[in-house]
Amino acid sequence: MKIFYFSENSRAVGKIEYLKPIILISSTLLTSSAVPSQILLPAVELAVNTSLDIIEPxxxxxxxxxxxxxxxxxxFDGELRELYMQLYxxxxxxxxxxxxLVQKVDDVIEEFPKKELNMKFIKGLSMRYLEREEDPLYYRTNxxxxxxxxxxxxxxxxSLREQIKRLEGRLRKSxxxxxxxLMWEMGVDITLYPSRYQRTSLHIQHLQVYPVWQxxxxxxxxxxxxxxxIQKNxxxxxxxxxxxxxHSELNKTRxxxxxxxxxxxxxxxxxGPHLSSFPPSLCAAAPITCSLLKKFPEAADCAYGYIMITVLEPGAVIYPHGDKTNTKLRVHLTLDAADLSFFENNPQLPAAGLxxxxxxxxxxxxxxLAIFDPSFEHQMWNQGDQRVVILSFDVDHPELGVNMRKKLRGVFDGKTQEEDLGISILRVPEDLRITTRYIYDQFETNESEGKQSKSNQSESNQSESNQSENNQSESNQSESNQSESKPSESKQSEANQSESKQSEANQSESKQSESN
Structure with missing residues (x-):
C-alpha cells in the first residue's frame, strides 16, 4: 500500500463531505467477517488515505x-499491518x-522488529514531553x-531521518x-544531527562551520x-x-x-543531481552564464550541487529546510530585485531575503553576492512588490581538497560508501555522555547527564575551551535571551567542547560554544 497526499486543488472539492460516509462504510466492512479481502482492503485504503489527507485524527x-x-x-498481515501500525x-x-502511545508501543514492539528503533524514537519523544510537563529542568537527563x-x-x-522528515511535514502543517x-533536540542527542539547525546526513566534522560566509x-x-x-558579469x-x-517552452521547475x-x-x-549539466538549449540562450560556470570546477562538478536561476514572485514564502551535507556552500548573485527595504514592524528584517x-x-x-552554508536550516521570502531573480550555484567547501572532492563525487554517484571516505563523519559515541551542541543557537542551553541540582539549573555556568585558534570561547546564556539577532560579519571559529567527569556530589554543568 502506498500512502499518497492530494493536492490543494483536490482538497477543495468537497472531500470533507465524503469522508464520513467513506469511514462509515469501511467501518461496517471491518466489522463483518464475510467481506472478502479484495473488497475490504481497497475500501479501507481509500478511507485511511482520505482521512490522512485532510488531517482528521x-x-x-x-x-x-x-x-x-x-x-x-x-x-492485514505482513508489511500492510506494519504500515498501519506505524500510522496508528x-x-x-x-x-x-x-x-x-507509550503503552501501545510497549505492547506491540516485539511484533515489529524492523520498526523497533522507529517505535522507540516516537515513544522517547512522548516520554520527553510527559517528563517535561512534570519537571521542565530534568526532562533531558534520561x-x-x-x-x-x-x-x-x-x-x-x-530510517530515522525519513521518519523525522515525515513527522516534520505534518507538525509544520499544524x-x-x-x-x-523537541524532536530535533532528540535527533541531536542521539547523534543523528550535529545541531538543532544543521540536520545533515553526510557531515564532515573537520570543515569550518559558518552559516554565513564573506x-x-x-x-x-x-x-x-x-x-x-561571476559577480563582475x-x-x-x-x-x-x-x-x-x-521562453515558456524551457524546462521551468517549481x-x-x-x-x-x-x-x-x-x-x-x-x-543538478541526476540531471544533465548545462543543456544546450539553455546555454544557447545564456552563453556567458554557462561559460563562466563551466570554468569553475568547484561549481560545475560539485557533488550534491545545483546551478539554477531562481525566481521568487511577490508573496513567495519558502518554508525552513536544509541540505543533507555540509560539504558545499551556496552562492546567491541577485540579478533583479527592488531596492532593499525592511518590514515596518521589524526594521532588521528585509522585505525580501533569507x-x-x-x-x-x-x-x-x-x-x-551572498554566500552561506545551505546545510543550516534556512527559509526565504519575498514580501515586496517586485519579483526577485537570483543566480544560485553551489560550490565545494573551500577546505575540500581534490582527492576528497573525487571521493565525495564517488559517494554521490553510488560508487563509494560513506564509510570508505577515510574521514571523520558523525558516529555513535563510545560512552553514554550526551554532548548536545547548539553551535549557533543562543535560545537553548546545553544540559549535562545525570542528577543535577534544581537550584543551580536556572542559570548557565560559563565554560572555557582553550583549543580554538584564537584560544578563546565564551558561553553566556540565561533563561531570557534576545529574540532577534544580527548577521555575523566577522570570521567565526567553532570552539571544541571539553569533557570532564562529574563527581558524586550534585553538580550542574553547562556547555555551549558560540562562534565569534
Whole structure:
C-alpha cells in the first residue's frame, strides 16, 4: 500500500463531505467477517488515505484501531499491518495522546522488529514531553533511554531521518513548533544531527562551520577570483536570465509544494543531481552564464550541487529546510530585485531575503553576492512588490581538497560508501555522555547527564575551551535571551567542547560554544 497526499486543488472539492460516509462504510466492512479481502482492503485504503489527507485524527484513529485490533485484523498481515501500525502510532503522537502511545508501543514492539528503533524514537519523544510537563529542568537527563535510541547501522540512521522528515511535514502543517523542537533536540542527542539547525546526513566534522560566509574568508585565491569574475558579469548574466524567463517552452521547475506553500517560486536548472549539466538549449540562450560556470570546477562538478536561476514572485514564502551535507556552500548573485527595504514592524528584517539558523539574515540586493552554508536550516521570502531573480550555484567547501572532492563525487554517484571516505563523519559515541551542541543557537542551553541540582539549573555556568585558534570561547546564556539577532560579519571559529567527569556530589554543568 502506498500512502499518497492530494493536492490543494483536490482538497477543495468537497472531500470533507465524503469522508464520513467513506469511514462509515469501511467501518461496517471491518466489522463483518464475510467481506472478502479484495473488497475490504481497497475500501479501507481509500478511507485511511482520505482521512490522512485532510488531517482528521478523530476519524483516523478509530478506523486504524478497527484495522489493527478488530475481527478482520488477520487480513492485514505482513508489511500492510506494519504500515498501519506505524500510522496508528504516529496519529496518537500528532493528537498528543502520549500516555496511550507509550503503552501501545510497549505492547506491540516485539511484533515489529524492523520498526523497533522507529517505535522507540516516537515513544522517547512522548516520554520527553510527559517528563517535561512534570519537571521542565530534568526532562533531558534520561541517559539510558537516549542511549537505547542510538542508530548503530546506516540503514537505521536513514530510517530515522525519513521518519523525522515525515513527522516534520505534518507538525509544520499544524503549527506544532514545540513538538518540532523537541524532536530535533532528540535527533541531536542521539547523534543523528550535529545541531538543532544543521540536520545533515553526510557531515564532515573537520570543515569550518559558518552559516554565513564573506568572500574574504575564502583563502584560495583562484576560488575567490572565479566567484568575483561571476559577480563582475552580473549584468550580462541578468540579461540572459531575463531572456530565458520569457521562453515558456524551457524546462521551468517549481520548489516542492511542502516548502513553496503559495507556489510562487520557479527555477531554471542548469545543473543538478541526476540531471544533465548545462543543456544546450539553455546555454544557447545564456552563453556567458554557462561559460563562466563551466570554468569553475568547484561549481560545475560539485557533488550534491545545483546551478539554477531562481525566481521568487511577490508573496513567495519558502518554508525552513536544509541540505543533507555540509560539504558545499551556496552562492546567491541577485540579478533583479527592488531596492532593499525592511518590514515596518521589524526594521532588521528585509522585505525580501533569507534567514539562516533563526539568526543570520541576508537581504537580496541587485548585483550583490551572498554566500552561506545551505546545510543550516534556512527559509526565504519575498514580501515586496517586485519579483526577485537570483543566480544560485553551489560550490565545494573551500577546505575540500581534490582527492576528497573525487571521493565525495564517488559517494554521490553510488560508487563509494560513506564509510570508505577515510574521514571523520558523525558516529555513535563510545560512552553514554550526551554532548548536545547548539553551535549557533543562543535560545537553548546545553544540559549535562545525570542528577543535577534544581537550584543551580536556572542559570548557565560559563565554560572555557582553550583549543580554538584564537584560544578563546565564551558561553553566556540565561533563561531570557534576545529574540532577534544580527548577521555575523566577522570570521567565526567553532570552539571544541571539553569533557570532564562529574563527581558524586550534585553538580550542574553547562556547555555551549558560540562562534565569534
Amino acid at each position: 478523530e476519524w483516523t484513529i478509530p478506523l486504524l484501531k478497527l484495522i489493527l485490533f478488530g475481527q478482520n485484523k488477520d487480513k 502510532i504516529e496519529e496518537l503522537f500528532f493528537s498528543k495522546q502520549f500516555k496511550e 541517559v539510558q533511554m537516549v542511549y537505547s535510541l542510538y542508530p548503530r547501522l546506516p540503514s537505521q540512521r536513514e 503549527g506544532e513548533m514545540d513538538l518540532l523542537n 568572500l574574504e574568508m575564502i583563502e584560495k585565491k583562484e576560488y575567490k577570483d572565479r566567484i568575483e569574475g 552580473w549584468e550580462e548574466i541578468r540579461n540572459e536570465a531575463l531572456t530565458l524567463l520569457q 520548489v516542492e509544494p511542502e516548502y513553496d506553500i503559495y507556489s510562487k517560486t520557479e527555477q531554471i536548472v542548469f545543473s 534567514l539562516l539558523a533563526q539568526r543570520e539574515v541576508i537581504g537580496w540586493e541587485t548585483g550583490k
